[in-house]
Amino acid sequence: MGWRVTLAIGCCLLILFYLRDHELLQGPRQFGTDAAAMVYRIAGAPRAALAGAGQFFRSHNTLRAENARLQQENLVLKGQTQKLAAVVAENGRYRALLNSAETIDREVMVAEIIALTAAPSRHELVIDKGSEDRVRLGQPLLGADGLMGQVTRVGKYSSNALLITDATHAVPVQVLRSGVRGLAEGTGDLSRLIVRHVAATTDIRVGDTLVTSGLGGLFPAGYPVAQVLEVVSDPGSAFSQVIAEPLAPLDRGRHVMLALEMIPEASEQP
Amino acid sequence: MIASRGSWVIVLSFACALLVVALPVPVALRVYLPDWPMLVLFYWVLALPTRVGVLTACIVGMATDILDGSPVGATAVGSTLAVLVLLVSYQRVRQFDLLQQSLVMGLMVAVVHLAEQRLEVLLGWQHVGTAFLAPVIASMVFWLPVRNSLRALRRHYEVQ
Numbered sequence: 001m002g003w004r005v006t007l008a009i010g011c012c013l014l015i016l017f018y019l020r021d022h023e024l025l026q027g028p029r030q031f032g033t034d035a036a037a038m039v040y041r042i043a044g045a046p047r048a049a050l051a052g053a054g055q056f057f058r059s060h061n062t063l064r065a066e067n068a069r070l071q072q073e074n075l076v077l078k079g080q081t082q083k084l085a086a087v088v089a090e091n092g093r094y095r096a097l098l099n100s101a102e103t104i105d106r107e108v109m110v111a112e113i114i115a116l117t118a119a120p121s122r123h124e125l126v127i128d129k130g131s132e133d134r135v136r137l138g139q140p141l142l143g144a145d146g147l148m149g150q151v152t153r154v155g156k157y158s159s160n161a162l163l164i165t166d167a168t169h170a171v172p173v174q175v176l177r178s179g180v181r182g183l184a185e186g187t188g189d190l191s192r193l194i195v196r197h198v199a200a201t202t203d204i205r206v207g208d209t210l211v212t213s214g215l216g217g218l219f220p221a222g223y224p225v226a227q228v229l230e231v232v233s234d235p236g237s238a239f240s241q242v243i244a245e246p247l248a249p250l251d252r253g254r255h256v257m258l259a260l261e262m263i264p265e266a267s268e269q270p
Numbered sequence: 271m272i273a274s275r276g277s278w279v280i281v282l283s284f285a286c287a288l289l290v291v292a293l294p295v296p297v298a299l300r301v302y303l304p305d306w307p308m309l310v311l312f313y314w315v316l317a318l319p320t321r322v323g324v325l326t327a328c329i330v331g332m333a334t335d336i337l338d339g340s341p342v343g344a345t346a347v348g349s350t351l352a353v354l355v356l357l358v359s360y361q362r363v364r365q366f367d368l369l370q371q372s373l374v375m376g377l378m379v380a381v382v383h384l385a386e387q388r389l390e391v392l393l394g395w396q397h398v399g400t401a402f403l404a405p406v407i408a409s410m411v412f413w414l415p416v417r418n419s420l421r422a423l424r425r426h427y428e429v430q
C-alpha cells in the first residue's frame with residue numbers, strides 16, 4: 001500500500017505545485033473543463049427541459065403581449081442607439097482634440113450560463129462558449145446591467161468564469177461622479193463588494209456608481225460594476241471601507257455577454 | 271482470491287454522486303448538502319477495502335476538483351489521506367454503531383476539506399471563515415441513507 005499512497009500524493013502535489021499552469025497539461029485541462037461542463041449540462045437537463053416545456057405551453061395571449069412589449073422596447077432601444085452613434089462620434093472628436101487614443105469599438109458575444117459550480121465557497125460560472133468561439137483567458141464577462149466577472153478556465157467548447165463577488169476576485173474601479181479610484185474586492189457574498197483602504201476624506205457617497213477604471217488593462221474602462229450601499233468610516237482610522245452592491249444580477253438570468261477584441265486603452269490624461 | 275465482480279456498480283455509483291454534485295441547487299441551500307462523492311468513496315472503502323483504495327480515492331478526488339473548479343489535486347490529497355486512515359482502521363469502523371460511524375465519516379470529510387483548504391491557501395486562494403467545513407455536518411446526517419442504499423445495491427448485484 002505504501003507505494004500507492006506515495007504515488008497518489010506525489011502525483012497530486014506535482015500537478016498542484018509544478019504542473020498547474022504548465023503547457024504539458026494544456027490538453028487535459030481543456031478536456032477537464034469541457035467534461036465538467038458536460039456533467040453540469042446533464043445534471044441541469046431536467047430543469048432546462050421543464051423550463052422549455054413551460055415556454056412551449058405558454059398561451060397565445062401571453063406571447064402576443066410579450067411580442068408587443070419587446071417591439072416597443074426595441075423601438076426605444078433603436079432610438080437610443082441612434083443617439084449613441086452621435087455621441088460616439090462626438091466623443092471621438094473630443095478625444096482627437098485631447099490627443100488621446102480612440103476607444104476601440106467592442107463586439108460582444110452572447111453565451112449561455114450552464115451552471116454555477118458546486119463549491120459553496122466559490123462563485124464560478126460555467127458557460128457554453130470555449131476556445132472554438134474565440135473565448136480566451138481573462139476575458140471580461142458582462143451582464144445586462146454591468147460587469148459580472150472574468151474567464152478563468154477555457155475549454156474547447158465551454159469555459160469557467162469567476163464572478164466579481166468571489167473572495168479571490170478584485171477589479172479596479174472608479175467612482176463615476178468624482179473619478180476617485182479604488183479596488184473592489186469580492187467578499188464571498190453574492191450581493192456585496194468591498195472597497196478597502198479608501199482615504200477617510202475621499203469623496204464617495206451612498207448611491208454612487210462604481211465603474212471599471214481600466215487600470216491593469218484587463219477590464220475595459222467605463223463598464224458599470226456596483227452601486228455604493230454604505231460608507232463605513234471609523235473616526236479613529238485613516239481609511240474608510242466602502243460596501244457596494246453589484247449591478248449585474250449575478251444569481252439570475254441565463255445569458256451573459258463576453259467582450260471580444262479587447263485592447264487595453266491608452267492613458268486618458270490630456 | 272475472489273474474482274472481482276460488479277465493477278460497473280462501483281463506477282456507476284461514483285458517476286451518480288458526481289452528477290448529484292452538479293445538480294442546480296440554489297446557493298442558499300448548498301451549505302446543507304453533504305459531500306456525496308466522498309461518502310460513496312468511504313462506503314466502498316469500508317465494504318471492499320481490497321478493491322477500492324487510495325488510487326480510487328485520488329481519482330475521485332481529482333474528478334471532484336475538476337467539477338467544482340478547485341485547483342486539481344487539492345481534494346485528491348485530502349481524499350487519499352482520509353482513505354488511508356480508513357484502510358488502516360476499516361475493521362474497527364465496520365463494528366461501530368451508526369452514531370459512531372457517522373462521527374467517523376464527519377471526521378473524514380473534515381480531513382478532506384481541511385487538506386483541500388490548506389493546500390488552496392498555500393496556492394494563494396482565499397477562504398472566508400469556516401464555510402469550507404459546511405458539508406461535514408450534512409455528511410454525518412446523510413451517512414445512513416447513503417450507506418443503506420449502497421449496501422442494498424451491493425447485495426443485489428453481488429459486488430465483491
